[in-house]
Amino acid sequence: MPLSLRQKLVEVGxxxxxxxxxxxxTMKEMAGRMFVTRKTMGRLESGDPGVSLGVLAAALLALGLENDLDHLASPESDAVGNLIDRQGHEKKQRIRPGRGKVDLDF
Structure with missing residues (x-):
């Protein structure tokens, strides 16, 4: 994981x-509301990338911030996707790899 992404996770925590x-x-109260252990709560707050998205969603719900999820990867803030749309590229319903191609570049 790139350092910049790791730093963003720490910032979210x-x-x-x-x-x-x-x-x-307290951490114990928050963990109880989230139905997770205090240790998992601590991992979330420290920015541990192994914490599940469900744990993050539970934390936001416990804090009354669940609407913040609406802003994650929103189409309105997708500058690259919006640029591609404006250039008139054909919108595909499904993206499929070419035959015989294996793309391991992730």
Missing amino acids: QQIKLARKRRGM
């Missing part, structure tokens, strides 16, 4: 921690 503290919740 710190933002969740701040939101929790501003609401006067």
